[in-house]
Amino acid sequence: MSDIKEQVRKFIITNFYVADPAALKDDASLLDAGIVDSTGVLEVITFIESEFGVTVDDAEMLPENLDAVNHIAAFVQKKKSS
Amino acid sequence: MCGIAGIINLEASSPPSRDALEVMAGALEHRGPDEFGLYLDRRAGLAHARLSIIDLSTGQQPLSNEDGTLWISFNGEIFNYVELRAELEALGHHFKTKSDTEVIVHAWEAWGEAAFERMNGQWAVALWDSKTRTFVLCRDRVGVRPLFTLEHEGRLFFASEVKALFAGAPGFTRALDPVGLDETFTFWTVVPPQSVFVGVRELEPGHLAVWRDGAFVHDVAFWTPSYPVGDQRRFTGTLHEATEALTHALENATRLRMVRADVPVGSYLSGGLDSSLVAALASRAKPSGFRTFSLRFADAEYDETPYQRAMVERLGTQHAEVVVSRQDIADVFPQVIRHTERPVLRTAPAPLFLLSKLVRDAGIKVVLTGEGADEMLAGYDLFREARVRRFWARQPDSTWRHRLLERLYPYLTRSPVSQQALTRQFFGRGLERAKHPGFSHETRWNGTAALKRLFSPEVAAAVAGFDARAKLLASLPPEFASWQLLAQDQYLEVRTLLSGYLLSSQGDRMLMGNSVEGRFPFLDREVMALANSLPATYKLKVLDEKHVLKRVARGLVTDEILSRPKQPYRAPDALSFIGVARPGWVDELMSEAAVKASGVFAPGPVAALWKKCLTRASDDQFSNTDNMAVVGILSTQLVHQQQVREAPSTKRPTFKTVVVKA
Known part of the structure; x- marks a missing residue:
C-alpha cells in the first residue's frame, strides 16, 4: 500500500508540477486545490490504468476514488486485490 | 492616437531633463510615428508621439491655450468634440486649430474636473497649468487608453507605456512585483492601480489624478460602472x-x-x-x-x-x-510581450498583433x-455558468440541474467530469455562496490561482499574507449588493478582464504595436x-x-x-511552443538557469511541466491548466528579460514641435 501511495504521490507532484511537495497533504482534495482540472482527471485515470494495469469504470469516476493521494492509492489497492 | 509621456517636479528643483523627455517619446515611437513634440519649463515637461488622424495639418502637440499657460499631451479621441467645441465657443473660448485636443484644453478651463464626464471618447490626458502649477492626469471610462506613473528622485514620470517610464528614469530599480504577479495568476491580469512592476502604478480607468505645487492632491473617479437599483436608472420600456x-x-x-x-x-x-x-x-x-x-x-x-x-x-x-x-x-510572441509589458495566460494577443x-x-x-x-x-459563458450554478444552488441535491452546464460546455458530455459527483466537485464548489460577490468568477479564479503553486519560495513568501480576491472584493462600490446578480457579475468582468486584458494586452497594445x-x-x-x-x-x-x-x-x-453558439476567441496556446521547429528562445527561457535568474518560478516544477509537454507533444490536447502555465511562464520570463534585465530604450527621435521656456 505505501509503495502505491508513494508512486501516486510522485506522479501527482511531477505530472502536476507541485513546487512545494511538503504542502501537498495526502488527504487534501486535488480538485479543490485546482491541481487537477477536468482534463487532469483524464491524466490521473490514464496513469492508474497504465501504471497498475487496472481498468477504471465510468461508475468509479468519483471523487472518493480520484480526488486525493490517499483516495487514489486506496482505490488502486482495492482494484488490484479484487 | 498617440503616445504621451512627461516629467513633473515634485520635490526636485532643477528642471526636468530634456534628454529624458526625448528618450521617453522615442520609446513610444510605434504609437505615434508621424511626428514628435515636446514642451519644457522649469517644473514640467510634456512629450508627444503622434499618429495623425484628426486635423492632420495643425493638430500638433503639445498644444496650449490662448496665452500659453495651459499645456496638454493627449492620446485618444473625443468623439463629441464638435459638440463640445460649440458649447465652449458660446462661452467665449477661441480656437486656433480644428483638433479635439484643443477642446480638452478649453473644457478644462471652463469646467475643471467636471470637464471629463462631458466627454464621450477614449483618452489618456496630461494637462499642465504652469500658472497654478497644477498637473492633471485623466483616463477614459473603461481604460481604452493606457496611462502609467512612477516616482523617482523627487519627480513624477508618466507615460502611455511602462517602457517609456523606464527610459526616462534609467536609474530606477526595475523589478517584478510579487503582488502584481499574484493578481495576474488569479484574474488573468493585474487590477489597476496595481501593476506588475514595483513602484509603477496604472491610473485607474475613469479616474483623474491631480498634483499641485509638487504635492499630490487627489485621485478620484469621474465615472464608475453603475446599474439599476430598484427602479432607479432602470430602462422601463419593452x-x-x-x-x-x-x-x-x-x-x-x-x-x-x-x-x-x-x-x-x-x-x-x-x-x-x-x-x-x-x-x-x-x-x-x-x-x-x-x-x-x-x-x-x-x-x-x-x-x-x-x-x-x-x-x-x-x-x-x-x-x-x-x-x-x-x-x-x-515567432511573434517575444514582440507581442514587448508590447503587452505584462504576463498573459493566453496567446490570443499574438494573432491580433498580426491582424x-x-x-x-x-x-x-x-x-x-x-x-x-x-x-x-452579457455574452460570456461565465455569465451563463453563474446563472446555472445559482439555479443549481437553490436545489443543491438536484440530480439534473448541473447537467445544464453541458449546454454551455459540450465537452462535458465526453469527459469523466460528466459524472455527477465530479461535476459537483468542479462547478458545485461553494454553492452556498451563490449570492456572495465573486461567486460568478470562482471557477475561473480558482483554476487560475492554482498556478501559483509554480511560484518560487521567494515570491510565494512575498505574497504569503496577500489575498488578491479579498482586495478586489473590498474595493467594490457600496451599492454593489443592491444590483441584480447579473449586473454584479458584469461589473467584476469590466473591472478585471475588460480593462486589464482585453482592452490592453489584446487591444491597445496589439493595435498600437x-x-x-x-x-x-x-x-x-x-x-x-x-x-x-x-x-x-x-x-x-x-x-x-x-x-x-x-x-x-x-x-x-x-x-x-x-x-450559431457563442464562440470564444481562442488561439493555439501551449501547442504553439511545443513543435520541433520552436524558436530557440523558448527552451532558453524554460531552462533552469533562466528560471532561476528571473526568480519568479521554482525551476523544478517548471522543468517537470516542460518535460510533460514535450513528451505529450503529439497529444494535441493539453489541459487548460497546462496551457495557462506554459504561456504564463514564457510571458513572465519575457517580461523580465525585456523590461527588467535589458537596459531601457535610448532611441531619440527628431522633434518637430519644441517649446522650451527657461
Missing part, C-alpha cells in the same frame, strides 16, 4: 423598445467613430455577432470601398472563415485576411471592433449607459446570451451568425 433604443445608440456610436476621423476607417470582422454587426452598421455609413479585416487560423479548431466570408459577401466590403499558424504565434499589421500594411490607421459587447450585453487605432462602438458612453440600464432578462434571457443584441442584429448579419 424588449421591443429596448431593441430600438439600442439600435439607435449603436448606429450613432458607429457613425461618430466613422466621421470623426480625417483618414479612412476600416473594421475587424471575426465572424462573430459583435464585429459583424459593427461592420454592417459601418458599411451602411460608407457604402462603397469599406475595408474589413479578418483573422484566420491554420488550425481548423479555431478558424471561423466561412462565417467571415458570408458576411463579406453580404456587405460587399473590400476584404483582407491573414492566416495564422502555431509557428507564427511562437493589426495586416491593417497597417493596407494603409489603414483606424479600425472598429466589436470589443465590449460581451461585457455590456503596428500604429493602428482601435475604436469600440460598444464602449460608447451612451451605449454603455443604455446597456447598463437594461433589465438582466433583456441581456441574458434564460441561457440566451446577448438576447437584445441578437434582435438588433436581425437582418443586418447572416442568419448563420445569429443562430
Whole structure:
C-alpha cells in the first residue's frame, strides 16, 4: 500500500508540477486545490490504468476514488486485490 | 492616437531633463510615428508621439491655450468634440486649430474636473497649468487608453507605456512585483492601480489624478460602472423598445467613430455577432470601398472563415485576411510581450498583433471592433455558468440541474467530469455562496490561482499574507449588493478582464504595436449607459446570451451568425511552443538557469511541466491548466528579460514641435 501511495504521490507532484511537495497533504482534495482540472482527471485515470494495469469504470469516476493521494492509492489497492 | 509621456517636479528643483523627455517619446515611437513634440519649463515637461488622424495639418502637440499657460499631451479621441467645441465657443473660448485636443484644453478651463464626464471618447490626458502649477492626469471610462506613473528622485514620470517610464528614469530599480504577479495568476491580469512592476502604478480607468505645487492632491473617479437599483436608472420600456433604443445608440456610436476621423476607417470582422454587426452598421455609413479585416487560423479548431466570408459577401466590403499558424504565434510572441509589458495566460494577443499589421500594411490607421459587447450585453459563458450554478444552488441535491452546464460546455458530455459527483466537485464548489460577490468568477479564479503553486519560495513568501480576491472584493462600490446578480457579475468582468486584458494586452497594445487605432462602438458612453440600464432578462434571457443584441442584429448579419453558439476567441496556446521547429528562445527561457535568474518560478516544477509537454507533444490536447502555465511562464520570463534585465530604450527621435521656456 505505501509503495502505491508513494508512486501516486510522485506522479501527482511531477505530472502536476507541485513546487512545494511538503504542502501537498495526502488527504487534501486535488480538485479543490485546482491541481487537477477536468482534463487532469483524464491524466490521473490514464496513469492508474497504465501504471497498475487496472481498468477504471465510468461508475468509479468519483471523487472518493480520484480526488486525493490517499483516495487514489486506496482505490488502486482495492482494484488490484479484487 | 498617440503616445504621451512627461516629467513633473515634485520635490526636485532643477528642471526636468530634456534628454529624458526625448528618450521617453522615442520609446513610444510605434504609437505615434508621424511626428514628435515636446514642451519644457522649469517644473514640467510634456512629450508627444503622434499618429495623425484628426486635423492632420495643425493638430500638433503639445498644444496650449490662448496665452500659453495651459499645456496638454493627449492620446485618444473625443468623439463629441464638435459638440463640445460649440458649447465652449458660446462661452467665449477661441480656437486656433480644428483638433479635439484643443477642446480638452478649453473644457478644462471652463469646467475643471467636471470637464471629463462631458466627454464621450477614449483618452489618456496630461494637462499642465504652469500658472497654478497644477498637473492633471485623466483616463477614459473603461481604460481604452493606457496611462502609467512612477516616482523617482523627487519627480513624477508618466507615460502611455511602462517602457517609456523606464527610459526616462534609467536609474530606477526595475523589478517584478510579487503582488502584481499574484493578481495576474488569479484574474488573468493585474487590477489597476496595481501593476506588475514595483513602484509603477496604472491610473485607474475613469479616474483623474491631480498634483499641485509638487504635492499630490487627489485621485478620484469621474465615472464608475453603475446599474439599476430598484427602479432607479432602470430602462422601463419593452424588449421591443429596448431593441430600438439600442439600435439607435449603436448606429450613432458607429457613425461618430466613422466621421470623426480625417483618414479612412476600416473594421475587424471575426465572424462573430459583435464585429459583424459593427461592420454592417459601418458599411451602411460608407457604402462603397469599406475595408474589413479578418483573422484566420491554420488550425481548423479555431478558424471561423466561412462565417467571415458570408458576411463579406453580404456587405460587399473590400476584404483582407491573414492566416495564422502555431509557428507564427511562437515567432511573434517575444514582440507581442514587448508590447503587452505584462504576463498573459493566453496567446490570443499574438494573432491580433498580426491582424493589426495586416491593417497597417493596407494603409489603414483606424479600425472598429466589436470589443465590449460581451461585457455590456452579457455574452460570456461565465455569465451563463453563474446563472446555472445559482439555479443549481437553490436545489443543491438536484440530480439534473448541473447537467445544464453541458449546454454551455459540450465537452462535458465526453469527459469523466460528466459524472455527477465530479461535476459537483468542479462547478458545485461553494454553492452556498451563490449570492456572495465573486461567486460568478470562482471557477475561473480558482483554476487560475492554482498556478501559483509554480511560484518560487521567494515570491510565494512575498505574497504569503496577500489575498488578491479579498482586495478586489473590498474595493467594490457600496451599492454593489443592491444590483441584480447579473449586473454584479458584469461589473467584476469590466473591472478585471475588460480593462486589464482585453482592452490592453489584446487591444491597445496589439493595435498600437503596428500604429493602428482601435475604436469600440460598444464602449460608447451612451451605449454603455443604455446597456447598463437594461433589465438582466433583456441581456441574458434564460441561457440566451446577448438576447437584445441578437434582435438588433436581425437582418443586418447572416442568419448563420445569429443562430450559431457563442464562440470564444481562442488561439493555439501551449501547442504553439511545443513543435520541433520552436524558436530557440523558448527552451532558453524554460531552462533552469533562466528560471532561476528571473526568480519568479521554482525551476523544478517548471522543468517537470516542460518535460510533460514535450513528451505529450503529439497529444494535441493539453489541459487548460497546462496551457495557462506554459504561456504564463514564457510571458513572465519575457517580461523580465525585456523590461527588467535589458537596459531601457535610448532611441531619440527628431522633434518637430519644441517649446522650451527657461
